[in-house]
Amino acid sequence: MRIFIAGIDGYLGWTLALYLANRGHDVGGADLGLRRQWVEEMGSHSAIPIAGMEKRLNAFKVKFGKRLKFYKGDLTDYVFLSESLHDFKPDAIVHLGEMPSAPYSMIDVHHATWTHTNNLNGTLNMLFAMRDHFPDCHLLKLGTMGEFGTPNVVIPEGDFEVEYRGRKDKLPFPRQPGSYYHCTKVHDSVNVRSACKWWGLRSTDVMQGVVYGTRINEMFWDSAVSEDLVADDAGIVADLRTRFDFDATFGTAINRFCAQAVIGVPITPYGKGHQRRGFLPLQDSMQCLTLALENPPEKGEYRVFNQFEEVYDVTQLAEAVVFAAKKRGIEAKVRNMCNPRMEAEKHYYNPDHQRLLDLGYKPTGDMHGELTGMVDDLYMHRSRIEAKSETLVPDVRWDGSREKMDYVK
Amino acid sequence: MRIFIAGIDGYLGWTLALYLANRGHDVGGADLGLRRQWVEEMGSHSAIPIAGMEKRLNAFKVKFGKRLKFYKGDLTDYVFLSESLHDFKPDAIVHLGEMPSAPYSMIDVHHATWTHTNNLNGTLNMLFAMRDHFPDCHLLKLGTMGEFGTPNVVIPEGDFEVEYRGRKDKLPFPRQPGSYYHCTKVHDSVNVRSACKWWGLRSTDVMQGVVYGTRINEMFWDSAVSEDLVADDAGIVADLRTRFDFDATFGTAINRFCAQAVIGVPITPYGKGHQRRGFLPLQDSMQCLTLALENPPEKGEYRVFNQFEEVYDVTQLAEAVVFAAKKRGIEAKVRNMCNPRMEAEKHYYNPDHQRLLDLGYKPTGDMHGELTGMVDDLYMHRSRIEAKSETLVPDVRWDGSREKMDYVK
Numbered sequence: 001m002r003i004f005i006a007g008i009d010g011y012l013g014w015t016l017a018l019y020l021a022n023r024g025h026d027v028g029g030a031d032l033g034l035r036r037q038w039v040e041e042m043g044s045h046s047a048i049p050i051a052g053m054e055k056r057l058n059a060f061k062v063k064f065g066k067r068l069k070f071y072k073g074d075l076t077d078y079v080f081l082s083e084s085l086h087d088f089k090p091d092a093i094v095h096l097g098e099m100p101s102a103p104y105s106m107i108d109v110h111h112a113t114w115t116h117t118n119n120l121n122g123t124l125n126m127l128f129a130m131r132d133h134f135p136d137c138h139l140l141k142l143g144t145m146g147e148f149g150t151p152n153v154v155i156p157e158g159d160f161e162v163e164y165r166g167r168k169d170k171l172p173f174p175r176q177p178g179s180y181y182h183c184t185k186v187h188d189s190v191n192v193r194s195a196c197k198w199w200g201l202r203s204t205d206v207m208q209g210v211v212y213g214t215r216i217n218e219m220f221w222d223s224a225v226s227e228d229l230v231a232d233d234a235g236i237v238a239d240l241r242t243r244f245d246f247d248a249t250f251g252t253a254i255n256r257f258c259a260q261a262v263i264g265v266p267i268t269p270y271g272k273g274h275q276r277r278g279f280l281p282l283q284d285s286m287q288c289l290t291l292a293l294e295n296p297p298e299k300g301e302y303r304v305f306n307q308f309e310e311v312y313d314v315t316q317l318a319e320a321v322v323f324a325a326k327k328r329g330i331e332a333k334v335r336n337m338c339n340p341r342m343e344a345e346k347h348y349y350n351p352d353h354q355r356l357l358d359l360g361y362k363p364t365g366d367m368h369g370e371l372t373g374m375v376d377d378l379y380m381h382r383s384r385i386e387a388k389s390e391t392l393v394p395d396v397r398w399d400g401s402r403e404k405m406d407y408v409k
Numbered sequence: 410m411r412i413f414i415a416g417i418d419g420y421l422g423w424t425l426a427l428y429l430a431n432r433g434h435d436v437g438g439a440d441l442g443l444r445r446q447w448v449e450e451m452g453s454h455s456a457i458p459i460a461g462m463e464k465r466l467n468a469f470k471v472k473f474g475k476r477l478k479f480y481k482g483d484l485t486d487y488v489f490l491s492e493s494l495h496d497f498k499p500d501a502i503v504h505l506g507e508m509p510s511a512p513y514s515m516i517d518v519h520h521a522t523w524t525h526t527n528n529l530n531g532t533l534n535m536l537f538a539m540r541d542h543f544p545d546c547h548l549l550k551l552g553t554m555g556e557f558g559t560p561n562v563v564i565p566e567g568d569f570e571v572e573y574r575g576r577k578d579k580l581p582f583p584r585q586p587g588s589y590y591h592c593t594k595v596h597d598s599v600n601v602r603s604a605c606k607w608w609g610l611r612s613t614d615v616m617q618g619v620v621y622g623t624r625i626n627e628m629f630w631d632s633a634v635s636e637d638l639v640a641d642d643a644g645i646v647a648d649l650r651t652r653f654d655f656d657a658t659f660g661t662a663i664n665r666f667c668a669q670a671v672i673g674v675p676i677t678p679y680g681k682g683h684q685r686r687g688f689l690p691l692q693d694s695m696q697c698l699t700l701a702l703e704n705p706p707e708k709g710e711y712r713v714f715n716q717f718e719e720v721y722d723v724t725q726l727a728e729a730v731v732f733a734a735k736k737r738g739i740e741a742k743v744r745n746m747c748n749p750r751m752e753a754e755k756h757y758y759n760p761d762h763q764r765l766l767d768l769g770y771k772p773t774g775d776m777h778g779e780l781t782g783m784v785d786d787l788y789m790h791r792s793r794i795e796a797k798s799e800t801l802v803p804d805v806r807w808d809g810s811r812e813k814m815d816y817v818k
Binding site: 120121153171180399 | 485487517518519526529530533537538540560561565569571572574576581582585586589592596600603606608751808
């Protein structure tokens with residue numbers, strides 16, 4: 001299958017390119033390198049050093065014996081996107097090319113409007129390019145479980161049958177996003193759904209949980225083919241590594257916890273730490289996205305998958321990181337920090353997640369193994385985290401002020 | 410009350426300025442004049458000639474004895490918007506400054522993305538300006554009944570109590586927009602609702618039905634004060650007139666029907682003409698918006714009003730226009746035209762609309778009177794409709810092709 005990855009330089013995009021190539025797919029993709037710039041703007045960098053695109057492409061070719069077609073450019077530029085797609089001729093497009101940070105979107109009005117323009121117009125460009133030139137192509141679009149917020153009812157996968165005042169209908173499930181970034185994902189869902197309805201396009205809208213992990217098998221050095229490539233201390237080809245963000249703006253809670261553990265500062269759940277979310281390891285995310293690609297929806301079908309393995313609360317996460325650190329001989333401490341966000345402290349959370357299991361998803365079920373790999377990889381690069389450790393403390397507050405948060409008293 | 414109208418040069422914006430001034434409010438507002446440009450881009454013009462802003466402002470001053478503070482600029486420019494608001498110091502902002510045409514948003518990818526950037530970023534700028542500088546201000550935001558589509562259940566006003574798989578919650582009612590313009594209104598609703606929740610802003614989100622009519626009392630020449638102003642044949646001050654669009658892109662169905670009647674071409678409902686929508690006369694729209702302004706929500710309250718008087722199907726509308734034309738001695742004919750849009754032909758439609766009645770809204774209940782005024786005003790300017798009559802036939806199709814539609818065979 002010919003698969004075009006928009007946002008191929010990112011955490012998931014680059015990893016997916018390796019995973020799909022190893023399964024025999026032809027991979028191409030586009031990126032403008034914005035993720036590297038955003039993290040730099042926040043005063044940080046990837047904890048794990050990542051190669052520039054030229055080196056990445058070279059290592060890819062050595063490892064998989066074929067070229068990855070890369071298009072450098074801006075998805076909000078319709079001409080660039082359309083020409084790239086015409087050149088590549090995809091069977092499927094995986095759209096990972098959006099600004100993915102809630103705090104970044106809440107910095108100020110300019111970041112909020114820019115996030116809207118960037119995320120929405122990139123997706124609209126893709127939908128129109130598909131309508132006019134690739135009507136059979138499958139759009140695998142990354143949404144987020146965060147679109148739903150935390151309703152007091154079960155979150156279905158896709159539409160829900162509802163009875164209201166004596167009549168019935170099947171309707172889109174209501175969204176309650178928690179930041180302007182999350183709002184853009186909600187808007188995208190409306191726009192993609194509409195395109196499928198009006199134009200007969202096919203799309204899988206993946207409501208993804210929080211992905212964690214630093215490794216998949218396809219990154220490892222392999223004596224049969226990797227002779228010219230350099231492996232790091234973990235046995236992974238350095239130029240095939242994917243990024244790992246730990247700053248308070250682009251790092252997820254679990255990433256920050258691991259980074260805090262390896263540099264010996266307290267692990268900081270926000271608020272009371274009872275927020276519940278869905279999580280899945282990096283390798284499971286790859287498995288799920290590939291299942292969706294290899295089992296595309298019908299023409300005109302708009303399909304929603306809730307993609308996560310388990311629901312944990314933030315305190316459970318912190319404890320799991322403490323446990324993984326202990327195996328490395330690190331005594332990590334947990335200390336709660338005031339929450340810069342506006343979110344419910346205690347809430348019901350019970351989303352369906354059956355559709356990927358029905359397609360054959362086999363959860364690896366190994367959070368501790370994945371966390372151990374993360375801690376090992378970060379320990380190796382702890383000086384890079386120490387150098388930017390002040391970015392671990394959040395300073396983007398939902399009320400618009402910009403001051404470092406304190407510990408809970 | 411100091412009321413700032415964004416989009417004050419438009420059909421509703423200008424009319425509302427007159428209505429509010431007559432009730433003793435201090436009115437100001439912003440506009441970039443885009444509506445005039447869009448209609449020109451579509452090859453048409455307002456059937457009723459409208460004065461330039463300078464003349465409008467002069468006539469306003471003569472008629473109401475006070476100045477209207479006008480700010481020319483772009484709502485997507487935060488600095489412009491913020492400086493205008495700082496200068497005016499509003500108690501309430503009425504946001505009518507968006508691109509309001511479904512077909513215009515569906516012309517091509519560039520019009521779809523532009524509509525998103527224009528509509529969403531203008532509203533986001535307003536929300537951030539309110540958060541940071543006018544936290545007590547009331548935002549009266551114009552949405553559309555079209556956000557809801559045509560669900561098979563009652564459409565509530567605001568959130569709905571729902572029971573789903575044994576649990577209950579109060580959730581935003583699902584939206585099913587019918588064009589990318591409608592999508593932007595849905596996105597705005599999510600963004601405004603979020604700002605009220607996060608920042609304690611107050612907003613009324615008006616899901617407005619289709620407004621029709623050309624006159625309100627405040628436009629009429631008045632011997633006590635209007636000595637220096639010129640009245641047209643209907644006794645209305647020419648420089649206080651509001652626009653009337655009849656082209657297939659910016660004219661509503663009812664506007665096109667009236668325009669078709671006065672120039673003697675068939676009235677053209679789309680498809681079978683069974684689509685049902687909510688409608689209200691221009692003077693009722695003014696009454697409702699003013700009720701919302703004079704009865705603002707609490708701080709932190711996000712309030713939804715469904716604003717319309719009656720539900721009609723498109724065929725009933727066509728018949729009402731035939732009746733109004735007959736009174737003028739015009740024998741109008743109805744001939745159905747193929748539908749360039751994608752919408753349900755036959756559907757349930759039953760939206761609540763109680764909240765404005767509870768605030769004291771008294772429907773004028775006089776569709777025929779309103780239509781008679783419309784036909785009279787258009788008859789006076791029928792040569793302007795004849796000059797652009799080809800724009801009455803739609804050529805923006807939802808599938809992306811651009812050909813004039815035919816009559817139903």
